[in-house]
Amino acid sequence: MTTVLIADDQPLQRFGFRMLLESQDDMTVLGEAANGAEAVRMTAELHPDVVLMDIRMPGLDGIEATRRIVATGDRTRVLILTTFDLDEYAYAGLRAGASGFLIKDAQPEELLSGIRSVATGDAVVAPSLTRRLLDAYAHRLPTTTPAPARSGTPLPDPRLASLTDREREILTVIGKGWTNTEIATRLHLAESTVKTHVGRILAKTGSRDRIQAVILAYDTRLVEPS
Amino acid sequence: MTTVLIADDQPLQRFGFRMLLESQDDMTVLGEAANGAEAVRMTAELHPDVVLMDIRMPGLDGIEATRRIVATGDRTRVLILTTFDLDEYAYAGLRAGASGFLIKDAQPEELLSGIRSVATGDAVVAPSLTRRLLDAYAHRLPTTTPAPARSGTPLPDPRLASLTDREREILTVIGKGWTNTEIATRLHLAESTVKTHVGRILAKTGSRDRIQAVILAYDTRLVEPS
């Protein structure tokens, strides 16, 4: 029997997870936490096999909560779930000691098998992230830029060369039409920070406003037309 | 017995909704749609009492799907669910003919009672939005626009169907990143005229701002990436 703790700030999301897990006869939900602090506290108390951890939560976020749970040396494993497959989240999550990283977009079956994998000590990463993750770790030692992007992967456009990783992430979501407020909320940032990022992106890419940036994101294939 | 169709692009979210609804003995889930087009098709086929509609979906979004469902004259009611309580979404959604507008952040009970209200013909709006909506709509009546839209030119995408030729022209240059002032000077128009056009385009396409319109222009291939 695999015991699970659900940590997510959205009640409805928690409900969905709980129903899904309890429909399986080899899983039990020990409890639900609405924020990172609760997650840490309840883990120390209940010792679940797996914590299903959302990243974006008020107060203590999922990354920091993961870090603290792992630091206790408890055998509890953390499986991180996010809405967006932003690389930086994956890096941060795994760096914090998470055993897995899945996107909420996944099929229920994937989630279940992910939990089972993590419970038995395996690690699991969303397919869409695996390659990029490997790439990132491959050139973590040398600073040399990894081979000039094979066909199939988004090719690096010179216009984006001067952007930092973070800025490229922000540009991606600008390209998806997110407002500054949305970016701030979903990425757990202050709006002033978002504005700083956006301003630098516009300056570096020579775009006069975010609309030009959206167009740039499409033209560089940073964002694909749907 | 209230019959419900769930339209959401996230499988896990759909699962949560389904479980929640089917735990009630006065509700049945007729089916699940993963995008707007599916939602429209399945509604025409299954005639549910209520469609639980997410706004953000690939391809045809929730607003446009709502518009089409309402346009059929069917007695199916649409209840829109979003993650963020952005006024613009609410406006666009209600303008498209939705009977309700709730935030996913809500308690399960609120969602259930919302569905019941909508099914019996009542309208329901998230508490956090109600006042602002009333203020905004106190003086405006719903426009049931069938729109003749004779297709003199080959219409590339159904989402643009309700636009007039002129509006499609304006949308094209919006997609190229022109500002209102630029459009005015280059097209020999007054800026107020441009604003009128832009406003109508946003309303008809359910875009909350010109950035969404730019994205729409790319997605519908009205503007090609360079």
Next chain:
DNA sequence: GCCACCGTAGTACCGGGGTACCACGGCCCT
């Protein structure tokens, strides 16, 4: 040990974008 860069965050300000509302002439119907 120091410095440059990055990511974060703040304040203050202004202009453009978007909305609401109104108006009018020219069409094309019936």
Next chain:
DNA sequence: AGGGCCGTGGTACCCCGGTACTACGGTGGC
């Protein structure tokens, strides 16, 4: 002759986006 839609134009108003600063902790390079 009227009715509808379309394209045009106007005014008033508010809010978000963008700019221009400043600032500070962490990390990595030299």
